[in-house]
Amino acid sequence: MKTRRTFLKQAAMGATAISLPTVPVFGNLSPLNFPEMKAPKISLAQWSLHRALEKGNLLAIDFANISKDTYGIEAVEYVNQFYVDHATDEGFWNTMKGRADDSGVKSLLIMVDNEGDLGNPKDNERKKAVENHYKWIHAAKILGCHSIRVNAFGQGTKAELKQPLISGLGALAEYGAMEKMNVLIENHGLHTSDGKYITDIIKAVDNPYLGTLPDFGNWCLNKEWGSTQNNTCNQVYDRYQGLTEFLPYAKGVSAKSYDFDTAGNETIMDYDRLLQIVKDSSFDGYIGIEFEGEHINEPEGIRATKALIERIWKELN
Structure with a gap:
């Protein structure tokens, strides 16, 4: 299976202009108190x-329409790797905003990969990585998103990485605050999948614009990107x-899914338990479907994940 790091971008796109809306800001550093x-x-x-986007069977510029028309889902989370050639093209992002608005679709965030390590121990390279993320904050702002999602990677032990991560994530969160854009850390393997370690860093940064995007699946501690698909990881943080x-500290939740049994349940993760935790927390944001399975096709996986979330949610206390 291809990872985001090895993904080769492919999209055909155009551009027109549309007005920029007011951008909402979500969440505080302290635990959220939602109804x-x-x-x-x-x-x-x-x-x-x-996979469909990589093969050219779908076009990235059509994503909002596809989400609404094919799956009945009215909120989307973009991936920057599909838009690298248009990263700084404001006209393009205005076109994307217009398409989403025309479809009645809300743009929530951009997942950002491959822009350098925010925990790089070298000051100049860490600074460059921070600045590499600025363009995605600007794109997300045009789209009307509330956040970008980043990776808290860097080379070294947890102890060696702590101060560089506080510095890099802190600097990016400061920039995000100026633009009223949240910066969210996702558990993506290695130290980033150590919940206590990452939340200690968030507390040290102490900026309400730095938060999390917890992923149900990415809790492998000895593998970058953190996938637990097929139960191949031998060192998993308790999800x-x-x-x-x-x-x-969450401004979103990523409902990862890999495969389903004949009853429609996810085969590795206990969705009843995961969604009960989400519900008990009074989290009131979006739960994002992120199907990553290999045994059924993408449309089937998306629909199966949506049906599972909706079914279980009705049964929860």
């Missing part, structure tokens, strides 16, 4: 369709503990 979410608000992560630790 109980009566029904799940579901979004679609673009990575769920990465239920990690989700609980991340949720007080």
